[in-house]
Amino acid sequence: MRRRIELRAARTLRLEIVFAAALVAWLLVRRSDAAGLWAALFSLVAALAGLLVAVRWVRRGLRKLIWRLRNRLLVAYVLIAAVPLVLVAGLVAIGAWILTGQIAVYLVSSELDRRAAHLRALAYSLAATPPALLAERIRWVGSQFEREYPGLELVAEREGYRWSYPPGTTLGWPAGGWSDASGLVLREGSLYLWAHFRQGGAAVAIVAPLGPESLAGLLPKIGEVSVLGPPDPLTRQSRRARLAFRRGEQGRDSYGSGLPAPVNRLDREVSYAAPVTVSLWDAPGRSQKHILLVRTRCSAVLRTVFGQTVEWREGVSTGYVAGVLFLAVASAFLIVELVALAVGINLTRTITRAVHGLYTGTQRIMGGDFSHRIEVRGNDQLAQLSLSFNRMTENLERLLAVAKEKERLQSELEIARELQSQLFPRAAPAVRRLVLKA
Incomplete structure (x- = not known):
C-alpha cells in the first residue's frame, strides 16, 4: 500500500515537472530568434500539461470538499437545483433580449414601410x-x-x-x-x-x-x-x-x-x-x-x-390587469420557492445531524466508551438507524460486562486453584498401617 502511494505521488510530481519545464522552455524560446515551431511545440505541451495538472488539483479539491456529507449534499443541491435555475435564468434573459430586439426592429421597420x-x-x-x-x-x-x-x-x-x-x-x-x-x-x-x-x-x-x-x-x-x-x-x-x-x-x-x-x-x-x-x-x-x-x-x-389599452372600467385597463396577474404569479412562485428552500434545509439538517451523530458515536466506541448514546429524533428511517445503533452499543456494553465478569470469575478460580495447590499436598503422605489378618 505504501509503495502504491509513493508511485502515485511520483507520477503527480512528474506531470508538474513536465508542465514547469515546458513553460520555462516556452518563455526562453519565445524571447530568442529561433522562435517559431519550437515555441508552438513548447506552448502546446505546456498547455496540455497545465490542463491535466489543473484537472487533477480540481479533483483533489472536490474530494476534500465533499468528504463531509453536508458538503456533498450541498454540491448535489447546487447541481440539481441551482445550476438548472441559472441556466433557465440565462435562457430567459437571452430570450428576452432576442424578443425585445426583434420586436423593436420590427416596429421600426414596419413604420418605415x-x-x-x-x-x-x-x-x-x-x-x-x-x-x-x-x-x-x-x-x-x-x-x-x-x-x-x-x-x-x-x-x-x-x-x-x-x-x-x-x-x-x-x-x-x-x-x-x-x-x-x-x-x-x-x-x-x-x-x-x-x-x-x-x-x-x-x-x-x-x-x-x-x-x-x-x-x-x-x-x-x-x-x-x-x-x-x-x-x-x-x-x-x-x-x-x-x-x-x-x-x-x-x-x-x-x-x-x-x-x-x-x-x-x-x-x-x-x-x-x-x-x-x-x-x-x-x-x-x-x-x-x-x-x-x-x-x-x-x-x-x-x-x-401596449401603449393603447382597453379600459374595462374606470381605472382598470388591460395593462393593469396583466400587471396584477404577473405580480400574483411571481408572488406565488416566490412563496413556493421559499417553502421548498425551507423544506430542503430542514431535510438536509435532519440527514446531516443523524450522520454526524453516527460518526461521533463510532468514534466514541472506537475510544472504548460504550456508554455513549445517540439522540433519537423523529420516527423515520434515520431515527430507526440511530435507535439500532444505540441498541447495538447496549448489547456490546452488556457483552463486555459479561466478558469482564467471566474474566473475573476465571481469574478467581485460577487464584483458588493456586492456593489449593499450595496448601494441600500434591500426593498422599506415607503412614504406618496396621494390617489385621484373620
Missing part, C-alpha cells in the same frame, strides 16, 4: 391627377404632409410640363431605368424615404430626408435608431449613414429620441440589428444591404406595443 407605402400612394394619386389640377394638388400635398415628413420634396412631370414642391427645389429625377420604387434610398450620401412612379407620360418622385424630426415622430420613446452602411472593402469598417441624429452635450452622435431611462435594475439596454435594403439613386435596379441598429429597453418596447 408604412411611411414608404404612404409616399407611394401619394405618388400614384398625383400621377392620376389631371394636369389642370396637378399644381393645386401638389401645393396641397406639400402643405398637408410637410409636418409629417420634414423636408419633403416632390417633382411631377406630365405632357412635357414640370411641377415641383417646394418652389425652386433642386430635386431632379433619378437615373434612367427606375420605374416603380419606394422605400429607403441613398442619395448623395444621405438616406431618404422615397417613392417613384413612372407610367406613360406621367412621372412623380417624392423624397423625404430621414432627419431628427422625422425619426422623433417615427416611434416616440422607442430608443436610439441608426443605420450602418455596408463595409468598406479597403478598411473593412462600416460606413455609418445617419437615419437621424442630434449632437449631444459631450459632442457624440445620438440617434432618435434617446435611450429611455430604466424603470428598474432589470430593465437593461438591448441593442439589436437587422438588415434593410437601401436603393441607390444613381444606379437603377441596384441596392445595398445596410444594418438597422436599434438601442432600446424592454420597458420601452412594452410601452410601445
